[in-house]
Amino acid sequence: MELFDLTGKHALVTGSTQGIGFAIAKVLAEHGAKVFVHGGTSLEKCEKAAAQIPGAQAVLAPLDDHNCADTLYAATGTLDILVLNASVQIRKPWQEITEEEYDKVLDVNLRSTLTLIQKYAPEMQARHWGRILCVGSVQEFRPHKDMLMYAAGKCAMQSMVRNLGKQLAPDGVTINNLCPGVIDTPRNSGALADPEYAKQVYAGIPMAYAGIPEDCAGAALLFCSDAGRYITGGELVIDGGMQL
Numbered sequence: 001m002e003l004f005d006l007t008g009k010h011a012l013v014t015g016s017t018q019g020i021g022f023a024i025a026k027v028l029a030e031h032g033a034k035v036f037v038h039g040g041t042s043l044e045k046c047e048k049a050a051a052q053i054p055g056a057q058a059v060l061a062p063l064d065d066h067n068c069a070d071t072l073y074a075a076t077g078t079l080d081i082l083v084l085n086a087s088v089q090i091r092k093p094w095q096e097i098t099e100e101e102y103d104k105v106l107d108v109n110l111r112s113t114l115t116l117i118q119k120y121a122p123e124m125q126a127r128h129w130g131r132i133l134c135v136g137s138v139q140e141f142r143p144h145k146d147m148l149m150y151a152a153g154k155c156a157m158q159s160m161v162r163n164l165g166k167q168l169a170p171d172g173v174t175i176n177n178l179c180p181g182v183i184d185t186p187r188n189s190g191a192l193a194d195p196e197y198a199k200q201v202y203a204g205i206p207m208a209y210a211g212i213p214e215d216c217a218g219a220a221l222l223f224c225s226d227a228g229r230y231i232t233g234g235e236l237v238i239d240g241g242m243q244l
């Protein structure tokens with residue numbers, strides 16, 4: 001068994017136009033997978049990212065659209081690897097969260113997780129090989145006070161991972177959760193560029209610095225390859241010790 005060889009595998013990485021998703025898409029392609037690079041803003045942005053990954057194909061599908069699973073399936077067909085990485089964050093005090101914001105965060109971060117798994121997992125089960133990787137957050141353990149629904153949605157996703165881990169295991173399909181801490185991506189590079197804010201953030205991280213997207217890529221490859229065939233329902237925190 002070639003532990004990390006993904007030749008012939010088809011993989012979709014949601015939210016892979018930048019940041020952690022892009023690093024994961026790249027490492028999967030480097031190990032032989034045919035990768036679909038996905039985003040929600042514009043096809044041009046998806047195509048620009050896909051152009052940097054050999055053999056990758058761009059696909060646009062806003063995950064707040066309730067038909068996103070159908071849209072994506074029409075573009076990708078059957079998959080072997082599904083990485084559920086895209087998410088949105090809305091920062092504000094819990095007293096001020098509106099119904100629209102609640103819907104937006106849970107639609108993108110949680111509802112699409114379910115509908116995409118419902119769409120792609122049955123074919124993985126039928127073929128007795130499949131890898132599903134969710135991207136959670138250290139906020140499952142250390143929630144930020146201004147991201148109540150973001151953290152709640154990530155916890156709900158982890159519950160799905162444990163539940164489905166048990167149900168999909170007999171059919172050779174694994175599902176796991178990768179939980180990043182503070183990773184320097186376009187999402188937070190603006191905030192981290194402020195030395196005062198960065199100092200405050202790094203004070204809460206034993207390693208005292210932010211990770212880079214590639215810090216998540218090796219673990220993603222493990223979970224998505226034959227090397228991870230006996231790991232399911234699990235989670236791995238990649239956070240420089242922040243959860244401790």
Ligand SMILES: NC(=O)c1ccc[n+]([C@@H]2O[C@H](COP(=O)([O-])OP(=O)(O)OC[C@H]3O[C@@H](n4cnc5c(N)ncnc54)[C@H](OP(=O)(O)O)[C@@H]3O)[C@@H](O)[C@H]2O)c1
Pocket residue numbers: 014015016017018019020021038039040041042045046061062063064084085086087088108135136137138139179180181182183184185186187188
């Ligand atoms: N960075 C961190 O410090 C950190 C920490 C903990 C957990 N995480 C988790 O790690 C994952 C990746 O984070 P990141 O920092 O790399 O994110 P990022 O730089 O903000 O990138 C987010 C990606 O998700 C896509 N996306 C956002 N909203 C979407 C929507 N409505 N429909 C479709 N696609 C959408 C974006 O695509 P377009 O812009 O092209 O539309 C982009 O490719 C997320 O699940 C996040 O919660 C990150």
